[in-house]
Amino acid sequence: MLLRRVYKQHRWLASHVKFLSTQKSSIDIKVDNDGIAILNLQRPPVNSFSMDFLKELSKSLDFVENNKITAMILTSAFPRVFSAGLDINEVYKPDAVRFKEFWTTLQEVWMKLFGARFITAAAINGQSPAGGCLMAMSCEYRVMIKGTFTIGMNETSLGLIAPTWFMELVKNTINVRDAEYAFTTSRMFTPEEALKVRLIDEIAADKDDAIAKCKRFIKKFDEITPSARINTKMKLRGPAIKKLQNTRQEDTEEIYQLVIHPDTQKVAIFQLYSSPVSANPAIITGYDPMEVCIENCAQCKKMLGAWFEGQLCAESCIKYRGKMIPDCENYASISPFLNKL
Numbered sequence: 001m002l003l004r005r006v007y008k009q010h011r012w013l014a015s016h017v018k019f020l021s022t023q024k025s026s027i028d029i030k031v032d033n034d035g036i037a038i039l040n041l042q043r044p045p046v047n048s049f050s051m052d053f054l055k056e057l058s059k060s061l062d063f064v065e066n067n068k069i070t071a072m073i074l075t076s077a078f079p080r081v082f083s084a085g086l087d088i089n090e091v092y093k094p095d096a097v098r099f100k101e102f103w104t105t106l107q108e109v110w111m112k113l114f115g116a117r118f119i120t121a122a123a124i125n126g127q128s129p130a131g132g133c134l135m136a137m138s139c140e141y142r143v144m145i146k147g148t149f150t151i152g153m154n155e156t157s158l159g160l161i162a163p164t165w166f167m168e169l170v171k172n173t174i175n176v177r178d179a180e181y182a183f184t185t186s187r188m189f190t191p192e193e194a195l196k197v198r199l200i201d202e203i204a205a206d207k208d209d210a211i212a213k214c215k216r217f218i219k220k221f222d223e224i225t226p227s228a229r230i231n232t233k234m235k236l237r238g239p240a241i242k243k244l245q246n247t248r249q250e251d252t253e254e255i256y257q258l259v260i261h262p263d264t265q266k267v268a269i270f271q272l273y274s275s276p277v278s279a280n281p282a283i284i285t286g287y288d289p290m291e292v293c294i295e296n297c298a299q300c301k302k303m304l305g306a307w308f309e310g311q312l313c314a315e316s317c318i319k320y321r322g323k324m325i326p327d328c329e330n331y332a333s334i335s336p337f338l339n340k341l
């Protein structure tokens with residue numbers, strides 16, 4: 001009787017979700033016959049977290065919670081990127097009010113995902129730097145597909161400092177020494193390296209296999225009393241959530257001050273990945289070889305796409321203070337940044 005009701009509810013959810021996903025949403029939610037919600041992130045081009053996208057994720061988590069769905073798998077609809085992390089357009093030359101709302105939304109999403117009463121797993125089917133890694137780490141189980149993808153906390157290489165609650169999360173997942181080394185050196189892990197330090201739990205052959213492995217993890221809880229599982233999870237995760245709840249404003253102010261600092265705004269990635277309007281050389285005042293160099297890297301990236309290592313190019317602009325400006329049409333000047341795809 002109970003089983004029949006649950007099955008009927010899932011059938012209703014499946015049709016309801018189908019309706020929701022016709023609304024041009026950036027998150028596709030499907031509830032399968034086992035009653036597991038699969039959240040496919042699909043915000044082009046790289047699932048970067050803008051404020052609107054975070055708000056949508058927040059609503060999707062509410063949907064899972066409110067419909068008493070027992071488990072959720074977070075994954076990406078794109079073949080090579082799980083998530084590129086925070087949307088650079090939210091942090092490059094930010095408006096104070098908007099940035100603070102953006103950060104508050106990120107905190108809220110993190111608390112909902114990390115503290116979810118339902119079971120959470122991530123099928124990491126592509127690149128997962130910084131904020132992408134944060135979302136995956138907030139789940140209870142991570143399966144990453146094998147390939148040339150990496151996962152990690154690359155904030156320091158971008159001149160950024162991750163918030164304390166993200167650091168604590170990693171420190172509580174992998175060992176403290178690995179966490180310190182990874183955060184300070186911006187180490188990006190291949191799936192094999194990530195497995196070795198337990199940043200992820202399993203490696204899969206492809207996305208279907210990753211989802212199947214996440215489901216196998218979720219299935220383990222068939223043998224466990226739901227209230228024992230939930231209360232144990234809350235005891236383990238509750239204190240970190242409470243800590244952030246009590247310091248939300250300070251955390252927001254601290255990050256805002258960091259973001260608007262001139263040194264941070266000069267960071268290469270902001271110019272490389274922000275929208276073309278703000279990266280237009282016409283609005284760069286004066287002649288700064290480093291800025292011209294980074295702008296050229298962005299131009300070459302646009303021309304050559306995946307063949308061109310834009311971030312490496314921008315990092316070299318900073319390292320050599322714009323002394324070697326790449327010319328996209330001059331092979332010798334860009335060869336160090338061409339990859340061997």
Ligand SMILES: CCCCCC/C=C\CC(=O)SCCNC(=O)CCNC(=O)[C@H](O)C(C)(C)COP(=O)(O)OP(=O)(O)OC[C@H]1O[C@@H](n2cnc3c(N)ncnc32)[C@H](O)[C@@H]1OP(=O)(O)O
Nearest residue numbers: 045048084085086087088091127130131160161162273306
């Ligand atoms: C800010 C507060 C500080 C502390 C908070 C700490 C927590 C998190 C911080 C962050 O998350 S910062 C973001 C860090 N993210 C990255 O470093 C990733 C940057 N992106 C990449 O490395 C690559 O794009 C990729 C994800 C590996 C994919 O590479 P691919 O070659 O497939 O694609 P690209 O050609 O590089 O990019 C395609 C397209 O996407 C745009 N884009 C990429 N990343 C972002 C982003 N994070 N935000 C906004 N837009 C992004 C990129 O500009 C390209 O756009 P178009 O040129 O096609 O318009």
